[in-house]
Amino acid sequence: MEIIFICILAFLLILACFDLVAGVSNDAVNFLNSAIGAKAAPFKVVLAVAAVGIFIGASLSNGMMDIARYGIYDPSYFTFQEVMTICLTAVVTDIILLNIFNTLGLPTSTTVSMVFELLGAAFCMAMIKSVGDPSLQVLDLLNTSKALQVIIAIFLSVAIAFFFGSVVQWIARVLFTFNYKKTLPYLAGIYGGLAITAIIYFMLIKGLGDSTFAYKAWINEHTQELVLGCLVVSSIVMQILHWCKVNILKIIVLAGTLSLSLAFAGNDLVNFIGVPLTGLASYQNFMAHGNGAYDSYLMAANKGPAETPYYFLLASGVIMVVALFFSKSAQNVIKTSVNLSRQDDGEETFGSSRIARGLVRTSSAIANFLERAVPKRTRTWIDSRFNKQEITLEQGAAFDLVRASVNLVLSGLLIAVGTSMKLPLSTTYVTFMVAMGSSLADRAWGRESAVGRLTGVMSVIGGWFVTAGAAFIIAIIIAAIMNFGGFVAMVALIGVALFLLFNNHLLKRKKDDADDELFVAILNAEKPEEMWSLLSEHVRLNQITLLDQVSADYMDLTTGLFGEDLRKLHRTQHHLDSHKRRFKTMRRKETIGLRRMSNDEDVLEKNMWFHLGANTCLQMIYALERASEVCAEHVDNNFNPIPEQCREEFLPIRDRVVDYIAQVHRLIASERMEDAKTAKAMGKELRNIVKDMRKTQMKRTHKSSKEDLRASLVYLNLLIETNELLVNLRHLVGYSQHLLEEETE
Structure with missing residues (x-):
């Protein structure tokens, strides 16, 4: 019997490596698009900065592993075999889901799929246990409060990211205008200081506060002094750099890329290796204390904090960095979000939809009402701050450095806050919606492009919601098959998953869209x-x-x-x-x-x-x-x-x-x-x-x-x-x- 669990564990760990490569390939655009879109630095420089952030974030992301161990369900009610079934269900469902969505060309989110796969598998096992033992209630077996908190945080991040992206970008544009070189001499020090301080504070103090960071205790004790010192020093340094003819916005964008890639690795690593490492920890605990009772030994030990060995985290960081440099998907960073958020109007790569047309008409009516309510002099002054004829763009850039800096800094802050609260906010959700909000505030959505861009946003968000429902339902079905089919069903489903994984990679190479x-x-x-x-x-x-x-x-x-x-x-x-x-x-x-x-x-x-x-x-x-x-x-x-x-x-x-x-x-x-x-x-x-x-x-x-x-x-x-x-x-x-x-x- 032990050999079967070893095979399951090997399958989980092998899949973790595939997930790390696929995750970086699919999500690289989230932390690269702003720096690339604004042409803040050569492509290889941006990749190198992102690679450093990924490696650091992956190496110090131990705290987030608790989500996969006990964040969705209570392991103290489940036996070792049931926990392994939940883990195996989650990864098999993930392969099937990605295969279906890739075939249909629908977008997915690794965070949403991981959460709802675990939730669906745990819900199915809880239902089966409650039928066998009426004293057990389904909601008691699930960590409903934490699961609900995670789900709400994921979907609220859409609205929050869009709102703050719009507001912060509007303020930044009013301050800088599109010809930021005129106003930068007066704002270089304070803006650069605030941006760098915010990045360091949330990345170092909040983002890594609950990680396995050696000096976190000292940092927590001296937080106020560190923030004030960082603000003063960074403001002075940024002002001096500006006087030395250095474009500080490029430095902020690269620092933001570092912070966002670090937040991505720290936040999303659990999506790729959290479930396999939960299976590994469960197996190690069972071998030490289970005495062979795989169908009766309860996994209460999983409720303790995750203690992932450093070599797993370091190896994950290395795999992600290698994937970043050699993945074709990571190289082709001009993806949907860059196209949807570019500065100029023009033809959209998305069509239109009835809902988008209705929303645009409604928004136009509201905007016209507000415009009449604002005094004419105030309206004229604000319009003068949004004069696109004066825009300062790098050669071939999709948008300017002001918007790129807002996108990166704000996305990093929001994700870091979620990480510090052990909430697996979707990096895709946050970065995409911040970019959409900032482009809206920048008046990049003109009458000729608003419907197309809104349709694109709705298509992507709709795909995320479909991911949640599909992951939950498929996980319930697979968990039921594994539970009633036993080890034969597990082995068969592992074979199906391996076939789909192999077939999907072959088809992906064969079906590369030449267009x-x-x-x-x-x-x-x-x-x-x-x-x-x-x-x-x-x-x-x-x-x-x-x-x-x-x-x-x-x-x-x-x-x-x-x-x-x-x-x-x-x-x-x-x-x-x-x-x-x-x-x-x-x-x-x-x-x-x-x-x-x-x-x-x-x-x-x-x-x-x-x-x-x-x-x-x-x-x-x-x-x-x-x-x-x-x-x-x-x-x-x-x-x-x-x-x-x-x-x-x-x-x-x-x-x-x-x-x-x-x-x-x-x-x-x-x-x-x-x-x-x-x-x-x-x-x-x-x-x-x-x-x-x-x-x-x-x-x-x-x-x-x-x-x-x-x-x-x-x-x-x-x-x-x-x-x-x-x-x-x-x-x-x-x-x-x-x-x-x-x-x-």
């Missing part, structure tokens, strides 16, 4: 020629993908109509809607890339051909959407089928249209437009044939009986939309030819 990689490369490109080359490749790949989809949807549409296959028609409508949303997203990304290029005459010419080509692609989708709607309605109502004569004359033309789409596909994919003239001639010939067919059908419609009128009109509509499809295919050839000529000149 997203290209988009990141476009944003990182320094030279205009390189940027345009990458952008044209992005456009080309997007267009040929769309042509494949249009061809398949056109075939399904006509087959569904003539075969009266309603399911196929509905599936085609769903595909068309999905293709339209994907193409719009790709077009928004490409527009962002175009906006990063210079505004010379050549770029403006390329811009025109790009937008004309994108419009023709959308018009093809719209033509098929209109046709599919009419066809689906006709078949759904069980009206008369399309006459056999119409089918016989249309199907050969349908096949020629599909061949023409394939020819345009090959033409664009080859990047050589020698055959563009031939393609246009073929398109013109097909259009003339379809026009003649349309005229013939109109004559038939006038002569058709009342019973055949609906079918005749549906067929006529199909011919009209086929003609529209051919028109836009010919236009796409011409626009692609002009775009390629602009590129080669």
Whole structure:
């Protein structure tokens, strides 16, 4: 029996290593995006600073391990086997959850998943125990007060981070304005001193106050003297550095990166290794005192404070640092939050939603009311502090150093407060919502971008809430299977988890989205020629993908109509809607890339051909959407089928249209437009044939009986939309030819 628990323990520890790598890869953007987005320092310097913070935070984060040991449930009521079942359930659920969410492309939070996986597993085991022993109450077995405190802290952090991010950034912007170099000489010392003091106070005194830090007792006794001394010294040093022409905001941003990466490691390390280390501690205690009674020995010893060996913490720090430097995900730091919080308005990588549109309209009405309530002179003065025409940005930066410093310092403080209270606040929640709040206060959400950015925020937050519910439910199911299935079920589920883990990593490598990689490369490109080359490749790949989809949807549409296959028609409508949303997203990304290029005459010419080509692609989708709607309605109502004569004359033309789409596909994919003239001639010939067919059908419609009128009109509509499809295919050839000529000149 002992060998089974050793295998379970080995599985937990191996998974802890995978979680450390995946956690840093997924969450690196949380503590890197502000420094990278503001171009505070070269990328490698920012990584080095973050690596130091991660190593220190991981090495001193022992206190947070208590959350996984007894923060969610009371281990004194559970046997060793039940505790191991809870731990194993949590990690298996985590793998399944990540696999599902990665497949669906939904965002997750490691903190939320860890808390609700433990809660779901413990709840299931508590229910089973209470059924077997009516004297036990489910709520007594769970640490409900602490669990509720943790859950409330996680979700309140969303509102708190957004509120303080907005308020603090608004104050900072009023003080500094967008041309911070004008006001910095007067505020350098005090602002720099306060920022550095806040970082040191919360990181050293609060953030590490409950950790295994050698001098914490002395620090706690001399807190007031340390804070005052730090404020005086740092203020003087910052003022002197400013006089020496050093940009102190860059120093604050790098210090904030250090503090936030330290807070991330100290706060989130429990999400990655807390459960496996709980299993290890339980096993060690059982081997020392359990006498082999794995199904009756209670784990009351887990209620004591965690005493994680230093070598585990140091090894975790090393793994996280290595992952930070070598993970592709960590390297591609230009992620959702940078895009959503950038300074300039423009096309968004998210669409819009009804809720977002309603919230924006409501917020605009409230803002207009408040604007009328504020005296005009005060309003004018405040507006003068938000003059974006004077903005001081580093080359290629998404926002300025003032906002970056607020994002980092404030996020670090909020997370450190949670860490000092042993509340596992989600680093993702806090950093993302602070960034969103600061961008809102900075008036970066204009009328043209507010709906898109709010939709993006809601999409991310919605994914977090889905994570909570999914983790809780899946953990209950898996815990029940393990409890009733015994060791056979445990071994089987471990095998499933290992398969999913291996399969997920393989699929992740195979399914790397070339469009997203290209988009990141476009944003990182320094030279205009390189940027345009990458952008044209992005456009080309997007267009040929769309042509494949249009061809398949056109075939399904006509087959569904003539075969009266309603399911196929509905599936085609769903595909068309999905293709339209994907193409719009790709077009928004490409527009962002175009906006990063210079505004010379050549770029403006390329811009025109790009937008004309994108419009023709959308018009093809719209033509098929209109046709599919009419066809689906006709078949759904069980009206008369399309006459056999119409089918016989249309199907050969349908096949020629599909061949023409394939020819345009090959033409664009080859990047050589020698055959563009031939393609246009073929398109013109097909259009003339379809026009003649349309005229013939109109004559038939006038002569058709009342019973055949609906079918005749549906067929006529199909011919009209086929003609529209051919028109836009010919236009796409011409626009692609002009775009390629602009590129080669």
